[in-house]
Amino acid sequence: MKKEPGVFDSSVARVMQIIGRKISGMELPAIEKISEGQQKDPFQILIATLLSARTKDETTLAASTRLFKKAPTALAVAALTVKQIEKLIYPVGFYRNKAVFVKATSKALVAKFGGLVPSTLDQLVTLPGVGRKTANLVLILAFGSETSICVDIHVHRISNRLGWVQTRDPEATEQALYRVIDARWWPLVNLYLVTWGQNVCRPVYPRCGDCAISSDCRRVGVERVGRFRA
Template identity: 45%
Template sequence: MPAVAQTKVQASKVVKALALGYPDAECALIHDSPFQLLIATILSAQCTDERVNIVTKDLFAQCPTPQAIVDLPVKDLEKIIQSAGFYRMKAKNIKGCCQKLVDDHGGEVPQSLAELVELPGVGRKTANVVLGTSFGIPSGIVVDTHVTRLTNRLGLTDKQDAVKIETELMPIVPKQEWINFSHRLIHHGRRICKARKPLCNDCLMLKFCPQVGVDQIGEKKKDAE
């Protein structure tokens, strides 16, 4: 069987297993609107979802709309989001993003990839998160550190660059699964397929996972029966 076909078969096994194991997996960022998810995703760069959820609780209580953030002095915004890390750059991007939402989109979050990536602080990953989670639009596959780690271990890609990984995943994962695929992989990465000590014996994909690189971090490979 050609390598591409083998990878597609492997992807099908992964998709089915994740659907069984995590049927209700959702985005871990707490939000009540596309706008809140957009800002939370910008804040999530180099920061845990748990910390972002703490920060956004205070932020959205004070600034429930893009215009409110535009009106907020940048120093006040920096103070609110400081614990999320890289707060000066994030504050600059969030202010710029909200200004553009107000000026160009009537304060609403646009529903196209092209328009979203034009917003300050918004790249393809953030756009995919917002389109998929808030609007149900499968614009691509969200690739974060968990998705990168797991797709490598599962033998779906050998790339480390997020864009290259997404490019390789999109043809082998059915489009109708793109949104759930990322949510479920992320949940699995947090609970089982951890970075340092993966719980391989508890994994629902042990029987067909090649465990690429796992033996190099101190976890013995187990033969699936």
């Protein structure tokens, strides 16, 4: 899918280049750390992404580490009871529901894919608890996809604040971003905007006065900003 040249191209390129430089000293999202630490193991990236929803990064990292120490493969996790998984992943948000999904997904991987994580979006979204966000992140981090954009709540929020898209939900944002962003940026959008969203363009009180991309930002919907850093 090749995008036609668009009005945002130079602005998007400037924003991505600036963020790329600025995030080098910032804390990376937990999934990126897990991905690097686990040699891009698709199963562990998939499960860690499932655990990360509505959970602080450090909690996701600790819970994933405990789970994979005990059960590093789909076969091993499928053999655990839901109670055992609950205990290992506590206190991630919604740990009871997530334990059910983690076991069901591991069982499905064993039953349908020989214990391996499939490498297509269509197959990934057949797994219990796996939506487009998780599937796209697994494709990018584990399989090096250059044709996927992973849109979570940070990417959705910042893309709208910047004025790149005008969308109501992450799925619409993903489709709109394919149209307005040059393909070379697609695999980087998640890492860059999630890191920016956790450190600068936070959900409440974004640090607009201290933001290196403010001259390219329309600040759509931003009413109150946070304190500048000294």
